[in-house]
Amino acid sequence: MIEFKEVSKTFATKDGNLNAVNDVNLTIEDGEIYGIVGYSGAGKSTLVRMLNGLETPTSGEIDINGAKMSTLSGKELREKRQKIGMIFQHFNLLWSRTVLQNVMFPLEVAGLSRSERRKKAAELVKLVGLEGRENAYPSELSGGQKQRVGVARALANDPEILISDEATSALDPQTTDEVLDLLLEINKRLNLSIVLITHEMHAIRKICDHVAVMEDGQVVEQGTVFNVFRNPKQTITKRFVNEEVDPASSDTNVVLDDLIQNYPNGLLIQLVFHGDQAKLPIVSEMIHQFPEIQVSIIEGSIHQTQEGAIGSLYLQLLGDETGLAGAQDLLKKMRVETEVIHHG
Amino acid sequence: MGNSSYFAFDQVDWNMMGSSTWETIWMTLVSMLFVAILGVLLGLLLFETSGSNSLAVRGLNWVIAILVNVFRSIPYIILIILLLPFTKNLVGTIIGPVAALPSLVISAAPFYARMVELAFHEIDRGVIEAAEAMGATKRQIIFKVLLPESMPALVSGATVTTISLIGYTAMAGAIGAGGLGNLAYQEGFQASNNTIVLVATVVIVVIVFAFQFIGDTLVRHIDKRTL
Numbered sequence: 001m002i003e004f005k006e007v008s009k010t011f012a013t014k015d016g017n018l019n020a021v022n023d024v025n026l027t028i029e030d031g032e033i034y035g036i037v038g039y040s041g042a043g044k045s046t047l048v049r050m051l052n053g054l055e056t057p058t059s060g061e062i063d064i065n066g067a068k069m070s071t072l073s074g075k076e077l078r079e080k081r082q083k084i085g086m087i088f089q090h091f092n093l094l095w096s097r098t099v100l101q102n103v104m105f106p107l108e109v110a111g112l113s114r115s116e117r118r119k120k121a122a123e124l125v126k127l128v129g130l131e132g133r134e135n136a137y138p139s140e141l142s143g144g145q146k147q148r149v150g151v152a153r154a155l156a157n158d159p160e161i162l163i164s165d166e167a168t169s170a171l172d173p174q175t176t177d178e179v180l181d182l183l184l185e186i187n188k189r190l191n192l193s194i195v196l197i198t199h200e201m202h203a204i205r206k207i208c209d210h211v212a213v214m215e216d217g218q219v220v221e222q223g224t225v226f227n228v229f230r231n232p233k234q235t236i237t238k239r240f241v242n243e244e245v246d247p248a249s250s251d252t253n254v255v256l257d258d259l260i261q262n263y264p265n266g267l268l269i270q271l272v273f274h275g276d277q278a279k280l281p282i283v284s285e286m287i288h289q290f291p292e293i294q295v296s297i298i299e300g301s302i303h304q305t306q307e308g309a310i311g312s313l314y315l316q317l318l319g320d321e322t323g324l325a326g327a328q329d330l331l332k333k334m335r336v337e338t339e340v341i342h343h344g
Numbered sequence: 345m346g347n348s349s350y351f352a353f354d355q356v357d358w359n360m361m362g363s364s365t366w367e368t369i370w371m372t373l374v375s376m377l378f379v380a381i382l383g384v385l386l387g388l389l390l391f392e393t394s395g396s397n398s399l400a401v402r403g404l405n406w407v408i409a410i411l412v413n414v415f416r417s418i419p420y421i422i423l424i425i426l427l428l429p430f431t432k433n434l435v436g437t438i439i440g441p442v443a444a445l446p447s448l449v450i451s452a453a454p455f456y457a458r459m460v461e462l463a464f465h466e467i468d469r470g471v472i473e474a475a476e477a478m479g480a481t482k483r484q485i486i487f488k489v490l491l492p493e494s495m496p497a498l499v500s501g502a503t504v505t506t507i508s509l510i511g512y513t514a515m516a517g518a519i520g521a522g523g524l525g526n527l528a529y530q531e532g533f534q535a536s537n538n539t540i541v542l543v544a545t546v547v548i549v550v551i552v553f554a555f556q557f558i559g560d561t562l563v564r565h566i567d568k569r570t571l
Contacts, residue, residue, distance in 0.1 A: 052477050081479035092474035095569050096492040106478040108488065137568040157478075 002028040002051070002161065002193065007060035009046050009217075020046040021057070022217035028210070031191040033184070033306075035208035035225065037198055037240055043217040044197040048163050051195065052084040053077050065160060082110050085154030089166035091146040093138040099125060099149050100134040106156040124152040128182060144175035151182060155190075162186070164196040168203055176200075180207050201244035205229060205305050213237045226307035230274055230337075244303070252299045252314060256341060259298070259316055265344035266318045268298075269328075272337040273311040278302055282334055283315070290327050293319035314341075349538040356539055360527065365547050368523035371441045371513045372551075375448035376506050382453040383505070384498070386412065387460025388486065394461075412454040420451050420512050424519060444521035448512055456505045463497035464490055496567040503559025507552050514548065524548055 009021040021043045028034040036044045049055040050062055053069055062069040064080070072080055093102050103121040112120065125134055128148040138146055147167060154162055164183065168176040184207040187194050196208060204211050204225060212222040213236060221234045232238045256268060273282070287295055298314040317324055331338050386408065393405035418426070424447045431446045432438050467490065475489045491498070517525025524544045532541035 054473065054477060078479035078481065081477060084477070086474070086477045088470060088474060090468070090470055092468065092470040094471060094489065094493060096495065096566075105475070105488065109475075109478050109480045109484055139569055153478075 001030055001063075001065060002026075002195070003061075003063040004047070004050075005061045005063070007047070007050065007057045007062060009043075009050065009055060010058045019217050021050075023060070024217075024219050026212055026219060026222070028193060028195060030193055031187070032209040033187050033194045033196060033207050035196045035198065035204035035211040036214060037201060037204050037211060038214035038236075039199055042214040044214045045165060047214070048165060048195055048197055051161065051163060052081050052086060082106065082157045083160045084163065085157070085159035085161070086163040086165065087147065087150040087154050087167040089169045091138070091143075091150045091170075093146060093149055093153075095138050098135045098137055099130060099141070102138070102149050103152045103156055106153060110157050120156065121152075124155055125149075127155070127186075128152045142175070143171050144178055147171065147175075147179050148182065151179070151186070155186065155192075159192065162192055162194045164194060164198075166198055167196075169198065169200065176203070177206070183207060201240045205244055205303055207306065209306055213240065224307060225305050226274070226310070229303075229305060229310050230272065255298055256314070260342045260344075263316065263318060263344070266316050267324050267328075267343050268341040269315050269317065269331075270339045270341055271311075271313045271315065271331065272339070273302075273309075273313070274337075275308040277334070277336060278309040278311040280334075282331070282336055283313070285334070286327050286330055289330060290319070290323050293317050293323045293327055350542045352537075352539045353543075355537055356543055357531070360531065361540075361543060361547070364522065364524050364527040364544070365551075367441045368510065368513050368517075368525070368548070369551065371444050371448065371516070371521065371523055372506060372509050372555075375445050375452065375509055375513075376502070378445070378449040379452045379456050379505060379509070380502055382449065383456030384460050384491075386453065386457035387464065388490070390457060390461040391464040391490075412457055415450060415454040416458070418451070420447070421515055421519075423447050423451050424516060439520045439522075441522045444513060444516040444523075448509060448516065451512060452505050452509050455508070456501060459501035459505070460494075460498060463494040463501060466497060467493045496563045496569075499559060499566065500563050503556060503563075506555050506559070510548065510552055510555070 004024050004026040007021060007024045008019065011018045011020055024047060036047065038044045046055055050057050050069070051064065053072065057070060064084070067080060069080070094105065097105065100118075100121050103124050104117045107117040107120055122134065125131060128151050130145060130148050130152070133141070133145065138149065141149065150167070162183075168179050171179060180203055183194055183196070186192060187207070196203060198204065208225050210222065211225050211228050212219045213228070213234065214220065215236050221228065221232070221237045228237060229241055232241045259266065259268060271282070283295065283297075287293070294317070296316045298316060300311070300313040302309055302311040317327060328338060390405065390408055390412070393401050393408070396402055396405070415423075427447045427450065428438055431443050434446055435442050437443050471493065472485060472489055475485050480488070513521065513523050514525030514528070517523040517527070518529045520526065524547055528541045528544040531537060532544060
């Protein structure tokens with residue numbers, strides 16, 4: 001278990017003090033993937049760099065499985081660091097070493113014998129799916145392959161935690177998904193806690209169990225990914241969620257405005273489904289029960305999270321008032337979250 | 345004395361030419377060995393002490409930087425003269441190839457130290473940080489990250505330094521260190537034997553080309569950044 005207790009970090013800069021991290025309290029349970037999302041400069045990188053002592057907190061405490069990080073220094077700190085794997089946005093591989101030698105680096109640091117290093121590194125290279133590329137140099141690999149080497153290297157000393165610092169931000173969407181799938185697989189297989197920082201809600205939604213949203217050094221919202229996506233409270237969280245759930249929201253808004261002008265008496269609603277609801281024939285049920293209502297579907301999407309699916313659907317309903325009221329009642333009965341956008 | 349005086353090859357003592365060539369190569373290689381060791385140490389010290397928060401460390405960096413800059417600024421021919429008493433104390437003589445070593449090393453080491461420092465600064469900061477995050481000690485970072493990652497730059501810097509050392513040995517030769525510079529001055533210029541001057545020149549050019557070729561080949565072999 002990782003605990004941040006009232007952690008703050010202040011940097012002295014030319015323009016005065018900068019509160020990079022401001023009174024953060026977080027608890028990360030064993031074996032979960034914890035996402036920390038925020039725009040650049042929000043303090044998320046500084047926060048996780050305190051996990052392995054690359055930064056020290058100005059005040060507050062960080063506990064990793066009972067060990068207080070701030071009390072560690074020298075040899076103890078280095079030994080603890082060996083148990084905290086980290087992967088980076090720009091991979092940070094040694095270009096002078098082959099894939100296998102890069103993975104052996106942390107094992108050399110830990111002082112394993114040559115034969116043990118070879119054996120362990122070969123296993124890890126296989127685990128991340130780079131078998132056959134052991135003797136390639138980083139310059140011969142694609143971005144996704146380089147990050148796989150980064151993952152293998154981070155896992156070398158059987159870490160208690162894996163920190164992912166914007167590890168997919170330099171990759172294309174498809175490679176991003178491949179690396180995220182790999183992280184998820186490793187999390188499940190090794191029951192390894194992963195702390196993932198990113199500015200992409202996509203990565204959070206795809207693999208994280210919990211998420212914390214950071215803004216100006218503070219955690220402004222946290223909870224399960226499912227709940228945060230379903231019901232974002234802060235403006236910044238809504239922005240992140242909308243970017244991901246509804247990337248074309250501005251296009252949708254144009255269409256919605258048109259419809260409101262052309263059918264001032266129509267009803268425009270947004271439905272949000274979660275979990276198994278997303279798989280039920282809710283709309284067709286509504287049409288069956290209220291055949292006099294005209295339904296047109298404007299935009300819909302569905303996204304998978306670790307806890308279940310979240311779907312969103314924009315509908316225009318045209319008909320008489322009793323029909324429309326009945327349809328809304330039906331949706332309520334079926335526990336579909338309904339938001340009325342326009343009712344003429 | 346016409347241009348034909350350049351081509352009186354029967355006037356050349358080839359044994360002397362051979363031993364002078366060997367002296368030049370010996371002075372270059374032995375001084376370069378010391379320059380490499382001293383330069384890497386100084387460069388490492390400059391790199392490790394730069395940008396520190398501690399005032400004492402910043403002071404150390406400042407002192408080393410000043411020393412390096414001072415010795416880099418002294419023209420070599422003056423440095424030899426300046427170091428004559430020091431050389432006499434150190435090696436017991438001011439004549440011959442061994443006597444050339446102290447001034448060669450002291451003039452070239454600061455030059456190489458700057459190149460070493462630059463080479464270390466060119467390593468991606470993130471790579472060093474990754475090693476720190478893995479729990480590497482300073483020593484491990486130096487031997488497993490800094491040196492191997494900057495090796496192509498260290499070797500090409502050493503090549504450039506070696507070539508300027510060859511030039512310095514010729515200058516040292518003019519005031520008695522031996523080698524091809526000495527031969528060209530004593531047996532060539534003083535004895536009005538233009539052929540010796542020409543042959544010594546050609547041999548020096550060949551040595552320079554050879555070192556350049558060896559250096560370039562080595563760099564190509566160890567540089568894995570672009571394949």
